[in-house]
Amino acid sequence: MSSSEAKKSRGRQRIEIKKMCNEANLQVTFSKRRSGLFKKASELSTLCGASVALVVFSPGKKVFSFGHPSVDGVIERYLTQGPTPLMDVQRMAELEAERKRAQELSGKERETEAHLWWARPVEGMISIDNLYKLKKAFE
Structure with a gap:
């Protein structure tokens, strides 16, 4: 076959956008497009860090949804035009956990300082007993 005899394709063509008649093709196309949309x-x-909610009803009357952080949270935020209570609760829980961690660390720091009295500056040692202890530690 020479190049003149080869079948010439029409290339990628625009298709008319209209509802599909074949139910099997319609379901396959819906599934592919739904996964791409999600x-x-x-x-x-x-x-982008955007909050997204997507609800899709299939031709078979099934509901599919995608949401980040959650569909309900995004819809609630949309309806109230503000941050969701769920997000506020999550933030408050994280903040409380960090506060507890900071308290634990400062408690451990104070405990360590109490045990390592010799690591403190000499000016901070008030009693003569501590100075004698420091002298023995150096010897």
Whole structure:
């Protein structure tokens, strides 16, 4: 076959946008497009830090949803036009956990300082007993 005899393709063509008649093709197309749409929503939330909620009803009357951080949280925020109570509770819990950790660390620091009295500056030692202890530690 020479190049003139080869079948020429029409290339990528625009298709008319209309509802599909074949139910099997319709379901397959819906599934593929739904997964692509969910992937794009996930990328948007990951790359931009956006809160995203997506609800899709299939031709078979099934509901599919995607949400980051959650569908309910994003919808609640949309309806109230403010931060969601769930997000506030999560932030408060994280803040409380950090406060407890800071208290534990400062308690350990005070405990360590009490045991390592010789590591403190000499000016801070008030009693003569501590100075004698320091002298023995050096010897």
